[in-house]
Amino acid sequence: MGRMIKDLVPAEIRGLSAYRPPEGVFEVRLDANESPFPLPHEVQTKVDLALSQVLSNRYPDPASRNLRGAFSGLFGCRPEEVLVGNGSDELISLILCTFRNTQDRSRPRMLIPVPTFAMYSIGAKAAGYSVVTVPLHRDLTLDRGAILSEIARTDPSVIFLSSPNNPTGSLFGRGDIDAILLAARGLVVVDEAYGDFSGEESWVSRIGNYENLAVLRTLSKVGAAAWRCGFLAANKSIIKEVNKVRPPFNVNAFTQAAAGAILEEFTGIRGQVTAVVRERVRLADLLRGCGIKVFPSRANFLFVQADDREKALWTFLQLHDIVVKFVAGNQVTGDALRITIGTRAQNDTLVEKVRAFFGKETGDETR
Known part of the structure; x- marks a missing residue:
């Protein structure tokens, strides 16, 4: 961009970064807070x-x-x-x-x-x-x-x-x-x-x-x-x-x-909302059982922390074809992950890999 054109852009906009979702195709996408279900x-x-x-x-x-x-x-x-x-x-x-x-x-x-x-x-x-x-x-x-x-x-x-x-x-x-x-x-x-x-x-x-x-x-x-x-x-x-x-x-x-x-x-949509809420409760319990800190949620996602290993867990999951949202450090919680509630099968796949991650961290190589 030429100097004259660039100078027309306010400093507030020059200081922003464009939104960039994770690149690639993932088998399990739990990063965008979409519904995991097609319409009824x-x-x-x-x-x-x-x-x-x-x-x-x-x-x-x-x-x-x-x-x-x-x-x-x-x-x-x-x-x-x-x-x-x-x-x-x-x-x-x-x-x-x-x-x-x-x-x-x-x-x-x-x-x-x-x-x-x-x-x-x-x-x-x-x-x-x-x-x-x-x-x-x-x-x-x-x-x-x-x-x-x-x-x-x-x-x-x-x-x-x-x-x-x-x-x-x-x-x-x-x-x-x-x-x-x-x-x-x-x-x-x-x-x-x-x-x-x-x-x-x-x-x-x-x-x-x-x-x-x-x-x-x-x-x-x-x-x-x-x-x-x-x-x-x-x-x-x-x-x-x-x-x-x-x-x-x-x-x-x-x-x-x-x-x-x-x-x-x-009315048909409400049935799917109920299913997501039910899975939210189940997934939260399963993640807590893995040692994950799960904050109370009233949305279609969970906000979690992984004992200061959020970035490593985020990377590990992507290597296993699962993408969640990495929330970079903020003054309230520090780094965190935001995990969209998926289908029961998707959530089970996620939990399996979270368990594998923590097993690897403690020397258990079971996958």
């Missing part, structure tokens, strides 16, 4: 029918009206309180693009607990925000006092709370989130990407209680990652402003058709 037959049948009716020569519905209606029917809100995006990532960017004004005309600020989803920080820096971080407690819960202090000190325009949190799997307390909503003058976004696995009522039911509450949901974790479909639920005034910066036709017609069919047949 009855859901797939309805998706196929919906896709067959899409006209490829026509633009999609720019307002995603049918999809917003299906979402609002499932979550008990109104269609005008919903915006649809090309995955939650697009909606995060639109939120950050919209709510950048500050009372004193200074640079806007975004607040997040850490560790958390990397796209909040990446999107904020790209949009010209200063990023304010507050470490989680050692038990991976919110440090309410520290967050409230930072709200008073920095007056953030936007606060993102991933609950259940990625990568830790921890579900943040309702009392903590209520306190943050009451203290903040800016927008508080509760990202429920993993909400289907939490067993808790969605914050969508409370968007009428707080004028500064917005909620993100996605279909990516429950069997529709390929379709890239996310939802923003908030009061009409928030939706109205974000909609002004939404690109036209941002959600393609095939995604609208497939996602609408999935939402209409969501």
Whole structure:
């Protein structure tokens, strides 16, 4: 890149690194928090029918009206309180693009607990925000006092709370989130990407209680990652402003058709969610039996540590055709691994190799 062009790139973006998933093909992929199951037959049948009716020569519905209606029917809100995006990532960017004004005309600020989803920080820096971080407690819960202090000190325009949190799997307390909503003058976004696995009522039911509450949901974790479909639920005034910066036709017609069919047949999806939660409990117990430290999780993954051998275990698993997510050291936990819940067979294969790793470490060469 020539010097003149490079100089046009803000320092905040030059300092970022592009996301790079592990290269290669792995027999067991437990790194991306996808569903391990294909869609149930009855859901797939309805998706196929919906896709067959899409006209490829026509633009999609720019307002995603049918999809917003299906979402609002499932979550008990109104269609005008919903915006649809090309995955939650697009909606995060639109939120950050919209709510950048500050009372004193200074640079806007975004607040997040850490560790958390990397796209909040990446999107904020790209949009010209200063990023304010507050470490989680050692038990991976919110440090309410520290967050409230930072709200008073920095007056953030936007606060993102991933609950259940990625990568830790921890579900943040309702009392903590209520306190943050009451203290903040800016927008508080509760990202429920993993909400289907939490067993808790969605914050969508409370968007009428707080004028500064917005909620993100996605279909990516429950069997529709390929379709890239996310939802923003908030009061009409928030939706109205974000909609002004939404690109036209941002959600393609095939995604609208497939996602609408999935939402209409969501009972079938819930059965798979239940299976993942059941496997989450079983896998956690098996890993603890291997000497792994497993943190409590309300998501479709486990956040674990391996006695300061996380990087070695991560490498060992890849050599045995299994990939999990390596979470590089952070100020709360240090290095860790994030393991997506797979099928029972995939989880058993993982545990077998974890046992082999620790057996090798102690001199037992059994594989």
